[in-house]
């Protein structure tokens with residue numbers, strides 16, 4: 001469903017992504033982890049067509065993102081870490097606007113908007129301008145907008161930041177349900193607890209290269225600490241060869257642990 005082929009990105013003299021090969025099949029929840037500056041956001045921006053690869057390609061649902069961007073974009077939903085949102089619209093107007101862009105039938109879109117607004121307790125604010133929303137409310141709206149057209153692929157960059165514990169739990173539920181319905185989910189996060197709990201497979205990127213890839217069991221074996229209860233945090237530190245969690249920018253803590 002998602003395929004990265006020899007993906008490379010170089011910014012002048014910075015080799016941000018150095019030839020990533022990766023496949024995420026339908027129904028898989030894939031976690032993309034790595035220290036600060038490892039190349040996660042650069043990879044995600046190439047995945048969604050916001051950055052042109054220096055070389056290599058990204059194929060989503062059979063469409064090359066660089067060559068057939070509109071077809072590819074019709075298949076996936078994208079939740080960026082720093083989203084842009086039209087603040088002069090109301091929450092409901094924003095959802096309907098995005099639904100129109102994706103060609104969702106308006107009646108279906110109204111129903112889906114109702115479902116999301118009510119799921120996220122945003123009904124009271126549906127006709128208020130987004131500029132008055134809190135950070136968490138905006139985040140919930142952006143997540144709703146990304147899921148409104150029932151994407152076959154979901155690409156997410158740090159989705160839980162700024163959400164309260166209930167919101168984080170709701171978002172995890174939405175993503176997991178989408179995945180169970182057959183979507184491929186590609187999620188970048190620094191929250192190792194969330195990744196360990198939710199992801200079928202995890203890829204760890206460091207200095208632009210995937211240094212480890214597999215299920216928790218496979219990663220445990222790669223870390224050469226084949227212990228049943230080894231946490232992702234231990235594996236991450238072992239494989240990235242760094243023990244300073246703050247410098248790595250990762251956390252085992254998350255609001256809805």
Ligand SMILES: Nc1ncnc2c1ncn2[C@@H]1O[C@H](COP(=O)(O)OP(=O)(O)OP(=O)(O)O)[C@@H](O)[C@H]1O
Nearest residue numbers: 011014016034035036037038039040041042043249
């Ligand atoms: N526009 C840019 N111009 C030059 N270098 C860049 C640019 N964007 C990113 N980089 C560099 O590319 C490398 C990868 O950055 P990227 O933002 O992809 O990392 P990341 O894994 O998402 O990091 P973080 O966890 O801190 O968000 C870093 O060395 C960064 O400084």
